[in-house]
Amino acid sequence: MWALSLLLATGVTATDLISCSPQAAKAHPCAVPHPGGLMVFRQRFEPDVGGDQGSWGIDGLQVLDCQNQHELNATNAEPFAPTYDHEHIASFTHRSELFGGEESVLRAEAEWAQSEVGEGVEEVQERTWNTAGRWISTFAPSCSPARREGDEVASFFHTLHLLHGRFPTAKLLSDADITPSADTTYSLSELIAALTFNDYKPMVTCVNHTLSTILWPLNVGGKFQENNFIPSSKFSLQSTCPSEGIIYPPSTTLPPMTTSYTWDPLTRPTPRPITLSYDESKVYTPGLELNPKRLRAFKDYEEERLEEKESKVIRQYPRDEL
Numbered sequence: 001m002w003a004l005s006l007l008l009a010t011g012v013t014a015t016d017l018i019s020c021s022p023q024a025a026k027a028h029p030c031a032v033p034h035p036g037g038l039m040v041f042r043q044r045f046e047p048d049v050g051g052d053q054g055s056w057g058i059d060g061l062q063v064l065d066c067q068n069q070h071e072l073n074a075t076n077a078e079p080f081a082p083t084y085d086h087e088h089i090a091s092f093t094h095r096s097e098l099f100g101g102e103e104s105v106l107r108a109e110a111e112w113a114q115s116e117v118g119e120g121v122e123e124v125q126e127r128t129w130n131t132a133g134r135w136i137s138t139f140a141p142s143c144s145p146a147r148r149e150g151d152e153v154a155s156f157f158h159t160l161h162l163l164h165g166r167f168p169t170a171k172l173l174s175d176a177d178i179t180p181s182a183d184t185t186y187s188l189s190e191l192i193a194a195l196t197f198n199d200y201k202p203m204v205t206c207v208n209h210t211l212s213t214i215l216w217p218l219n220v221g222g223k224f225q226e227n228n229f230i231p232s233s234k235f236s237l238q239s240t241c242p243s244e245g246i247i248y249p250p251s252t253t254l255p256p257m258t259t260s261y262t263w264d265p266l267t268r269p270t271p272r273p274i275t276l277s278y279d280e281s282k283v284y285t286p287g288l289e290l291n292p293k294r295l296r297a298f299k300d301y302e303e304e305r306l307e308e309k310e311s312k313v314i315r316q317y318p319r320d321e322l
Contacts, residue, residue, distance in 0.1 A: 036137070047249045061133075090122055159224060209247050211248050
């Protein structure tokens with residue numbers, strides 16, 4: 001009631017309040033995020049998720065101080081809402097009517113980029129709430145006394161889900177003929193021009209020369225959970241991308257086989273008789289008796305040849321006489 005009476009007294013409605021404005025600095029924190037009124041919504045590219053064109057997933061949110069643009073959780077400021085672990089966060093989002101059922105919750109969770117350090121979606125959301133969500137002043141429990149515990153958590157992640165739908169990064173790039181490619185590079189000005197729409201102008205970051213993350217700087221009109229975001233021109237962080245030669249990486253995963261193959265069964269050929277050409281007269285036939293006379297004649301012939309050979313050796317090399 002105090003916040004509403006102050007707004008009426010100054011003639012300013014809740015929708016007129018824009019975070020990081022002079023009016024917001026004088027307003028009650030329940031009416032507009034303050035002091036952390038500069039929001040940076042992050043989307044990260046994953047080339048091996050979502051098909052050949054990759055996927056732009058939610059990478060989280062940064063809540064920055066309006067003056068020095070430091071992350072509020074890294075300052076001496078006090079958080080506005082409690083900290084929760086991933087089990088409580090999952091319970092709050094699944095029971096909330098904002099998502100419209102468990103299937104919608106699972107689809108919203110699938111929009112998040114996979115952790116680069118092996119965390120599950122639950123752990124990523126836990127870190128996002130504890131470093132960003134609980135530092136947004138409009139989520140303070142005192143701002144909604146009749147709320148159930150955890151309603152602000154569900155509102156936070158539902159708003160990020162809506163924000164992700166507001167920024168169709170993949171389509172914006174594709175409409176400008178900027179697609180993942182192994183042999184084409186792009187300039188920073190081409191990327192910024194393709195992504196700029198309705199006064200929203202993002203900041204692009206790279207890892208070396210590879211496109212990595214899109215940062216959307218935003219101010220909030222009224223409460224964060226009302227999903228009224230205005231482009232911010234006060235974000236001072238500079239791009240980490242080179243001016244030329246930026247790589248929009250294609251998928252490195254091999255596509256699945258689309259053609260199935262069948263193999264013919266192995267069959268043993270029918271046995272057939274082996275036929276050879278030979279002289280049957282030279283084939284030994286078991287059971288035939290040998291002729292003794294022929295064997296004796298052959299033996300005598302061999303003995304005569306051996307004696308003749310020995311006599312030739314003696315004649316050629318006579319024994320030395322003593």
